[in-house]
Amino acid sequence: MSLLKKLFGNGARKFDGLSAEQDALLEQAQRTVRNYLENGKAFPQFAMALHSDERINSYLPSEEFSTERDALVGILQTLIPLARSGVITAAVLVTPIAPPEGFNESAAMFDLEQRGKPRFGAVLPIRRSASGIEYGEMTFRKMEPKLFAS
Numbered sequence: 001m002s003l004l005k006k007l008f009g010n011g012a013r014k015f016d017g018l019s020a021e022q023d024a025l026l027e028q029a030q031r032t033v034r035n036y037l038e039n040g041k042a043f044p045q046f047a048m049a050l051h052s053d054e055r056i057n058s059y060l061p062s063e064e065f066s067t068e069r070d071a072l073v074g075i076l077q078t079l080i081p082l083a084r085s086g087v088i089t090a091a092v093l094v095t096p097i098a099p100p101e102g103f104n105e106s107a108a109m110f111d112l113e114q115r116g117k118p119r120f121g122a123v124l125p126i127r128r129s130a131s132g133i134e135y136g137e138m139t140f141r142k143m144e145p146k147l148f149a150s
Contacts, residue, residue, distance in 0.1 A: 015122070017142070018112065018120060019090075019114055019117045021114055021117075022090060022092075022113075022114050022120070024056070025050060025090055025092040026092060026112060026122065029046075029092045029094050029110055030108075030110075030124065032046070032058070033094065037126065037133050038133060042096065043096055043108070044060060044071075045061060045094065045095050045096065046075070046093075047075050047091055047092065047093045048091065048094075049079060049088040049090065050114075051088055051089070052086060052087060052088070059075055059078055060075075061075055068095075072093070072095070075093065076093075079091055079147060080147065083147050086115075089114060090113065090114035090117075091112075091113055091114075091147055092110050092111065092112050092113075093110070093111040094108060094111075095109045095111070097109055104127055105126070105127045106126050107124060107125050107126055108123070108124045108126060109121065109124075110122040111143075113147045113148050118142055118145075119143045119145045119146065120140050120141065120142055120143060121143050122138050122139065123138065123139050124136065
């Protein structure tokens with residue numbers, strides 16, 4: 001198997017460390033990213049949260065934010081009170097990662113967190129080619145809790 005094929009397979013790797021709720025959020029967030037890209041649009045920074053009544057809501061920063069950092073702060077200012085009050089029980093923050101200069105491989109970063117469960121970061125490589133959009137193998141890393149820190 002070629003290195004390219006290894007790196008850019010179908011991108012459908014499963015990770016056993018996620019809870020069922022984190023897995024559902026990741027799946028829906030990935031679907032959203034793919035829908036943007038397959039319709040020729042860049043995906044924005046956004047979040048999805050699982051509410052205590054089991055519905056999933058999306059959160060997009062308003063257009064008043066001029067930088068990605070400010071947009072992230074705006075999303076967190078919405079999510080933190082919801083997490084602290086128990087309105088939401090899990091969340092995923094999704095951030096586009098632009099390719100470094102001279103490269104054509106970008107990525108989507110997924111920050112998955114749930115009350116009482118480990119927090120994970122996941123990165124999905126994305127490359128545009130003549131044949132369309134190719135997704136690499138998602139990699140995961142355990143991280144310290146932030147949104148649902150005790």
